[in-house]
Amino acid sequence: MSQKLVVIGAGMASGRMLEELFDLDADGYDVTLFGAEPRGNYNRIMLSPVLSGEKSYDEIITHDADWYAANNVTCRFNEAVVKIDRKARRVISAGGVTEYDKLVIATGSASFFIPVQGNDLPGVIGFRDLDDVEAMLQAANKPNGKAVIIGGGLLGLEAAAALNEQGMQVTVLHLMGHLMERQLDPAAGYLLQKELESRGIRVICNAHTNAIVGDGKVEAVLLEDQSTHPADIVVMAAGIRPETRLGIESGLHTERGIVVDDGMQTSDPDILALGECVEHDGVVYGLVAPLYDMAKVLARTLTDEVAAFKAPEVSTKLKVTGVDLFSVGDFGDEHEEIVFRDPGLGVYKRITLKDDRIVGLVMYGDTSDSNWFFDKLKTGEDISDIRGTLIYGSAAAGVDPMAAIAAMPDDSEICGCNGVCKGTIVTAINGGATDLGAIRAVTKASASCGSCTGLVEQVLASTLGDDFVLPAAGGICGCTDLTHEDIRQIIKSRELKTIPALMQEAGWKTSCGCHVCRPALNYYMIAEWPLEYADDLQSRFVNERNHANIQKDGTYSVVPRMWGGMTTADELRAIADAADKYNVPTIHVTGGQRIDLLGVQRADLPDMWADLNAAGMVSGHAYSKGLRTVKTCVGTDHCRFGTQDSTGLGIKLEKLLWGSWTPHKVKLAVSGCPRNCAEATCKDLGVICVDSGYEVSVAGAAGMELKQTEALAKVATEQEVMDLAVAFIQLYRERAAYLARPYKWVAKVGMDWVIEQIVDDVENRAALVERFEISQSVYRKDPWAEQATPEYQEHKWADLADLTLEAAQ
């Protein structure tokens, strides 16, 4: 005699379960199938192609009326079960009462609607079923329709690509820093974003939705940064929520999902559950492969076989035509990784290894070997023998180290000094200029400052192939073979505005760099894109992150700024008070004319800064690769020999330059007469006042090396001094390698060239000053005031937790 089986939910999980069940025992159960949708089971995964128009609904039906009839399934579609009466073993729906011997809950999940005002406006839709798809298609019918997708995960991006395909203007708002952050690392996320943007889809990461607005229907989405994004429809793709209402109301053990054991049984032995509505071993699943495994197990449990569900490895593939992307396993930082990038083709592959076995894999741009790798991951094959060529996949294909250069379009500028593009150089090479000297003679490329020499050589190499032998040039660290100059030029000419973008396009050999390259790249981004790039504190050395100098015992030194070396009795009192209050063991007068408070505890930094701020003082940046001090003498104010107001000029210079980031530290001095009490002639930039004006010299050194400055120009006014100083520092900021002091950089480019750039070329000087000022609009501010706030106290300065307060067990 057959038992009564009631199934709630006619989706993919229950559909597969019924197939398995009928295979095992076609007559064991009388099945009644409830479905909230007015239709039977279809392949929900293929909704994206239906949305994009690549498939029709009929093509994605998996179980049609004939199938249900042939298997004697009583279909109750368009009829939601509202209650489970466990005692009487029956379910209640619009059509009445249905009894069961065994009940299967497969209610799936619903779109998670982010809790903001307006999320219930007409036009705000999820992306779960055919009704959602039809609502979206209707909106797409309207000319110039605008769609905003909230959520840049798998589902959101499929919806975005499909609606874009349907002719809508699509904007994707994503809360995290890069797309599909659960499946992809930043490099692959960057490539994906680039691809979607090239199709006309707008992508905004770090987008915090504030509200959805509209009068009677949705009209726009408002972000926290106050930007507004017009929308005819808003698609919620910010995640799914297991549909557990029936489980909770009937008193089944329910956490995030309805809790099931290995046999898919709930806390009631007559009720089983599977699919997206269940939680197994603390995990809720949203991909189809594990759901099918559940179906297999549940069917066996129903037929009294012993079967156990085991959490499988799940892989992800994005179903967007023309985007090849694959992600599986643990792509976090395991012990080791192998990374392959082909910037020319936009390919990124990353394998993570643990004990000579593949544990994770991310592929973008070329997924042809994904199954080959996935297989090795699943079987846990020892790959130590093939490790050398593993990343090239089954075919062990070759790799082109010149790819970054070869990928540059002909109109990208190689030589910034003389405005020479790659195409001009290639033409010259083809015309017979086959070495660096000849290129310089014919095109002038790399004939001025020479910082693009490496790139010119690589253009030679990629054009001539084997006929050119590249002189060995050292990469900046183990992560790349490129030099600082190469990197700066690539950032500029390819307009790369994030570190992951640069690492991808320049073929970085590691996934997120190292302590050598990251600070350099962060600086280059700041220098090149001051308004667009967000300073990455985690790519900074501790001193620049904590705005104080770390000492050998882990304490810090604090140096407030004394403009031009001037101070007041009030400032000195405030410094003395701070020294007392925070138990400063050592107070030292520095060579840069200010006071160093040494031995400060990290936890005291923000409070001490707040005290110093209150007395009108700001950070002296004594810890930064940036402007340190402008040392002065007292000049005409007091000195018998003073010729100009050296203190006043020093203060003006310091107020102009403070807060700026530079490749290495920068120190200035202004002396009021040639006796040079401020020691201006061993600084990065020094000014000597004379009766007729000011002598400006640069590129001195008084550290590891001792070097006198070289004359830059003699000028008549303070304004000219300031313009020259700013232009020199900006030129240094734009051209020098990270951690090269100005004297080293000038030795490389030549003093003549520097004079040409900023003394002779007045227009260029003005342009440099302007670019510096743009950057300073962001960075001329006091980091102490910024970080001495309750918010920073909570998120940065405070301990994460204090276990000394916990009782021992």
Add this chain to the structure above:
Amino acid sequence: MSNWIDIAALDDIPLRGARVVKSHAGCVAVFRTAEDRVFAIDDTCPHKKGPLSEGIVHGDAVTCPLHNWVIDLETGMAKGADEGRVNTYEIKVEDGRILLDGARLLARSAA
């Protein structure tokens, strides 16, 4: 036996960053890598006791801010030519919360 203590939300630690948990056994640095993996190790470099929590995090390693020793977060071992290791502690993330195994950290306080 493990003694999981909920110490903070994952988001309380910056990506590629670390923060410190105080205990009677000393400070423990809790790291969050670029891919949201978490690690807990003693906040004391085996070389000259530098605060590892202030180092630059790259891959599954941190560079000590004092003398650039690179410490493997998973094993606590110094990488490259340097030799030394720091204690590691069991740690995991559940539902966006960081759970640290207090078994050793609390036990020592009782001793």
